[in-house]
Amino acid sequence: xxxxxxxxxxxxxxxxxxxxxxxxxxxxxxxxxxxxxxxxxxxxxxxxxxxxxxxxxxxxxxxxxxxxxxxxxxxxxxxxxxxxxxxxxxxxxxxxxxxxxxxxxxxxxxxxxxxxxxxxxxxxxxxxxxxxxxxxxxxxxxxxxxxxxxxxxxxxxxxxxxxxxxxxxxxxxxxxxxxxxxxxxxxxxxxxxxxxxxxxxxxxxxxxxxxxxxxxxxxxxxxxxxxxxxxxxxxxxxxxxxxxxxxxxxxxxxxxxxxxxxxxxxxxxxxxxxxxxxxxxxxxxxxxxxxxxxxxxxxxxxxxxxxxxxxxxxxxxxxxxxxxxxxxxxxxxxxxxxxxxxxxxxxxxxxxxxxxxxxxxxxxxxxxxxxxxxxxxxxxxxxxxxxxxxxxxxxxxxxxxxxxxxxxxxxxxxxxxxxxxxxxxxxxxxxxxxxxxxxxxxxxxxxxxxxxxxxxxxxxxxxxxxxxxxxxxxxxxxxxxxxxxxxxxxxxxxxxxxxxxxxxxxxxxxxxxxxxxxxxxxxxxxxxxxxxxxxxxxxxxxxxxxxxxxxxxxxxxxxxxxxxxxxxxxxxxxxxxxxxxxxxxxxxxxxxxxxxxxxxxxxxxxxxxxxxxxxxxxxxxxxxxxxxxxxxxxxxxxxxxxxxxxxxxxxxxxxxxxxxxxxxxxxxxxxxxxxxxxxxxxxxxxxxxxxxxxxxxxxxxxxxxxxxxxxxxxxxxxxxxxxxxxxxxxxxxxxxxxxxxxxxxxxxxxxxxxxxxxxx
Numbered sequence: 001x002x003x004x005x006x007x008x009x010x011x012x013x014x015x016x017x018x019x020x021x022x023x024x025x026x027x028x029x030x031x032x033x034x035x036x037x038x039x040x041x042x043x044x045x046x047x048x049x050x051x052x053x054x055x056x057x058x059x060x061x062x063x064x065x066x067x068x069x070x071x072x073x074x075x076x077x078x079x080x081x082x083x084x085x086x087x088x089x090x091x092x093x094x095x096x097x098x099x100x101x102x103x104x105x106x107x108x109x110x111x112x113x114x115x116x117x118x119x120x121x122x123x124x125x126x127x128x129x130x131x132x133x134x135x136x137x138x139x140x141x142x143x144x145x146x147x148x149x150x151x152x153x154x155x156x157x158x159x160x161x162x163x164x165x166x167x168x169x170x171x172x173x174x175x176x177x178x179x180x181x182x183x184x185x186x187x188x189x190x191x192x193x194x195x196x197x198x199x200x201x202x203x204x205x206x207x208x209x210x211x212x213x214x215x216x217x218x219x220x221x222x223x224x225x226x227x228x229x230x231x232x233x234x235x236x237x238x239x240x241x242x243x244x245x246x247x248x249x250x251x252x253x254x255x256x257x258x259x260x261x262x263x264x265x266x267x268x269x270x271x272x273x274x275x276x277x278x279x280x281x282x283x284x285x286x287x288x289x290x291x292x293x294x295x296x297x298x299x300x301x302x303x304x305x306x307x308x309x310x311x312x313x314x315x316x317x318x319x320x321x322x323x324x325x326x327x328x329x330x331x332x333x334x335x336x337x338x339x340x341x342x343x344x345x346x347x348x349x350x351x352x353x354x355x356x357x358x359x360x361x362x363x364x365x366x367x368x369x370x371x372x373x374x375x376x377x378x379x380x381x382x383x384x385x386x387x388x389x390x391x392x393x394x395x396x397x398x399x400x401x402x403x404x405x406x407x408x409x410x411x412x413x414x415x416x417x418x419x420x421x422x423x424x425x426x427x428x429x430x431x432x433x434x435x436x437x438x439x440x441x442x443x444x445x446x447x448x449x450x451x452x453x454x455x456x457x458x459x460x461x462x463x464x465x466x467x468x469x470x471x472x473x474x475x476x477x478x479x480x481x482x483x484x485x486x487x488x489x490x491x492x493x494x495x496x497x498x499x500x501x502x503x504x505x506x507x508x509x510x511x512x513x514x515x516x517x518x519x520x521x522x523x524x525x526x527x528x529x530x531x532x533x534x535x536x537x538x539x540x541x542x543x544x545x546x547x548x549x550x551x552x553x554x555x556x557x558x559x560x561x562x563x564x565x566x567x568x569x570x571x572x573x574x575x576x577x578x579x580x581x582x583x584x585x586x587x588x589x590x591x592x593x594x595x596x597x598x599x600x601x602x603x604x605x606x607x608x609x610x611x612x613x614x615x616x617x618x619x620x621x622x623x624x625x626x627x628x629x630x631x632x633x634x635x636x637x638x639x640x641x642x643x644x645x646x647x648x649x650x651x652x653x654x655x656x657x658x659x660x661x662x663x664x665x666x667x668x669x670x671x672x673x674x675x676x677x678x679x680x681x682x683x684x685x686x687x688x689x690x691x692x693x694x695x696x697x698x699x700x701x702x703x704x705x706x707x708x709x710x711x712x713x714x715x716x717x718x719x720x721x722x723x724x725x726x727x728x729x730x731x732x733x734x735x736x737x738x739x740x741x742x743x744x745x746x747x748x749x750x751x752x753x754x755x756x757x758x759x760x
Contacts, residue, residue: 039261039280042211043250046263046276049208050248053216056204058269059369060109061162064176064196066372067107072192073181095564097129105703106690108678110194115180116145117190144173148193152177162196164224171747174198174226198226199741206674206737214278221271227740231275239264239275252280370395374454378407378462380511388507398450399507403466406474407513408481408500410435410461411521412488413530435461438487439480448472449480462517464510467503474503474534482532495530497521502536522550549578553596557603560641563649568641576634593624593633600637604644659685660699663692667704671711672735678704712736713749720758727754 104113104126113126122133123145136142144165151163165173174196179189201218210216219225223236230236234255239262242249248265259280266273373395392399399405439451448469454462465477478500485496499520501513516535552575559567579592597620623636666684670676678689681704685692696704712734719730728739736742746754 042278043263050263050265050274050276053204054265054267054274057201057272058267060200061270062369064109068176068178071103072178092566095567100126102694105693108705109197109200111197112195114145114193115190116149116193118149119188145193148175148177149191152191162220164220201226202738202741211278211282213282214276217275219273229740231277235262235277371455374452375456377510378454378514397452399466403468404503404505405507405510405513406465406477406501406503407510407517408463408498409517409521411497412459413495435484438484462514478532485532497530498532500534549575552578553599557599560600560603560644563645565642565645569638572634572637576630580630590624597624597637657699659695663696667708671708672733674735674737676708709745713746716746720754
């Protein structure tokens with residue numbers, strides 16, 4: 001009996017040891033693999049986050065530079081910068097100032113703007129109405145302007161760089177500087193200085209789930225860190241050393257007895273640096289829980305094994321080899337570790353691929369930048385040198401030096417409608433998509449002709465043709481354009497006039513080919529609309545001597561839409577002076593006035609169709625046809641525009657208040673949402689971003705962004721005073737995803753941090 005009991009005990013102990021050894025070994029292997037797996041997953045997630053942030057910010061920086069270049073070439077800005085102090089009429093000066101301010105507000109990433117004259121030491125603050133130039137020493141931001149000018153000189157005057165300025169108190173402000181484009185050679189052009197909202201560089205993080213306790217840092221190529229925080233000194237030193245050999249990577253470093261994993265990436269485009277720092281304890285938190293679970297499972301297996309061993313030892317006396325065989329069967333039935341690794345990797349990849357919204361935004365940004373580049377090329381604002389083909393390749397444009405080029409411009413006459421401008425732009429975009437699809441479907445020329453379409457205006461689309469086959473003639477392209485025109489007119493009932501250029505083998509001739517299309521379109525009011533006009537078909541005297549003053553007409557129509565009667569009258573005088581000076585044929589002068597009157601009437605009907613019933617139009621038309629005195633014609637046009645401006649201003653005053661009240665009501669209900677911005681408000685109220693921005697500021701005196709920020713800061717002050725919530729909790733509650741951005745904006749408005757405000 002004793003021997004039997006001893007044998008049972010021996011088998012029992014052997015079995016328990018074997019079971020515990022196997023369970024502990026498997027648990028240890030699983031723990032180590034899980035640590036490696038979670039580390040690789042966190043490293044991959046950090047790398048993907050930095051890649052998305054880098055790509056978005058590269059596009060954002062390029063968009064900022066393109067917007068600033070476009071802003072400096074704005075005709076009103078030159079007038080504003082050079083002749084602003086000579087304007088005596090308050091209303092004219094205020095209208096010019098408001099137009100500059102509205103253009104600035106359309107670029108939401110620019111927070112403030114100054115026009116600085118270094119030689120005179122004078123400045124115009126575009127943020128607050130300023131009637132005259134003021135000395136820089138009277139401006140509250142004198143040190144910021146001086147520092148920005150010094151940084152601009154130190155940078156060699158390169159186009160649109162982004163500088164970091166350290167203000168008194170250690171706060172960093174980001175500015176961009178560029179000279180105003182000036183046609184005058186006498187006056188030295190002033191410097192345009194704009195401050196940039198640095199929170200836009202972290203905007204992409206709203207759509208990305210970050211690891212707990214992780215931090216993302218961004219700096220420019222001079223290692224000036226964006227935001228109020230900067231990475232630890234040890235991390236920066238290790239990063240700078242690693243970046244010398246590789247533009248992206250990661251390393252693990254111990255600081256204050258805690259291990260941190262740092263992932264970094266350096267942009268090849270902008271030179272900016274991106275760091276993602278996360279404590280390893282955060283990554284291993286779930287692994288530690290799995291370790292405790294595994295130990296508990298080992299204990300449970302030991303107890304079960306003890307019970308099984310007693311049964312086997314007491315009844316069957318199974319040898320140790322048989323028990324080992326059973327354990328091998330159990331081990332083989334367990335899922336392989338490699339499958340678990342692959343499943344987890346597949347899951348992480350699926351989560352990353354689900355971020356369709358960010359991919360869509362990146363695609364839209366790429367299209368905007370591509371369209372801006374081609375538009376600058378057509379308008380002769382891009383330097384034409386050999387590396388232009390490299391620019392084509394970077395924008396995914398399939399143009400080569402062996403192709404021949406031709407340009408065509410389609411002028412779409414929109415039907416008279418009461419739709420808002422946003423709806424008209426949307427309809428024009430649909431036409432642009434239709435034209436592209438139609439051209440792509442022309443399979444017979446698919447490999448011979450490549451094209452790029454450019455949205456030049458709400459009513460104008462330009463197509464650049466690149467012909468790979470030398471046998472293709474102008475007549476073949478003209479036939480293709482005829483099919484396009486017929487397709488648009490049949491499906492949308494819009495009159496389409498096409499002007500096209502000669503064919504050239506030099507890519508540098510593209511701007512001049514575009515000018516030929518404009519000259520052809522200028523002649524449409526003589527030949528009539530809804531036709532195809534070749535530059536080669538123009539009479540020689542017309543092509544050389546006559547140019548319809550489109551620029552003056554655009555200014556007249558723009559002022560008319562705003563109800564600025566005095567500005568309209570001034571530009572009508574300019575129009576008449578130009579026509580009488582440049583056109584010798586009396587009938588062509590009359591046709592020019594008829595064309596201007598027709599466009600004024602169409603613009604008025606689009607702007608305010610319900611308020612024109614009492615305005616007589618036949619008298620004006622008959623007066624232009626019958627009068628032999630051009631001064632009488634100008635007087636008729638001015639009187640007609642006076643009535644239009646009164647009607648437009650009356651409608652705007654009623655309409656502005658309704659839009660502003662609707663916007664305020666929506667903002668008051670939704671300002672705590674992190675996604676609330678002008679785009680969301682535009683979609684809610686069904687108006688364009690620029691229109692809502694202008695109407696809101698006209699009614700309230702502040703911009704939409706400023707109003708949202710004021711509401712958020714007011715709520716934050718109330719929560720800081722009446723609750724014990726942490727700063728990061730209040731930051732999220734009032735609509736800021738990043739605590740860093742909340743602290744910077746709060747300090748800008750209150751002059752102190754949230755913690756200082758709570759403790760005062």
